[in-house]
Amino acid sequence: MPTPRLVIYPPDENGWRRVRWDGQSIGVAHQPSDIIVFLQEAGLENAEDFDLTSDLAEWRGGGPETWAESPP
Numbered sequence: 001m002p003t004p005r006l007v008i009y010p011p012d013e014n015g016w017r018r019v020r021w022d023g024q025s026i027g028v029a030h031q032p033s034d035i036i037v038f039l040q041e042a043g044l045e046n047a048e049d050f051d052l053t054s055d056l057a058e059w060r061g062g063g064p065e066t067w068a069e070s071p072p
């Protein structure tokens with residue numbers, strides 16, 4: 001299994017998730033589309049085609065559908 005290059009951390013109390021690419025912090029996302037923007041800004045070619053559910057992505061504390069730990 002490949003080592004994840006993208007790590008998305010569990011949501012904080014506001015539903016925001018810290019994001020790291022190749023060990024570097026690249027932003028704090030509020031939705032999956034934010035992650036794609038961060039990858040583009042980090043210089044990943046064809047970032048819009050990156051599969052956020054691939055083995056290169058590690059979701060901690062829930063997958064792409066999880067953004068808030070509790071309802072507002």
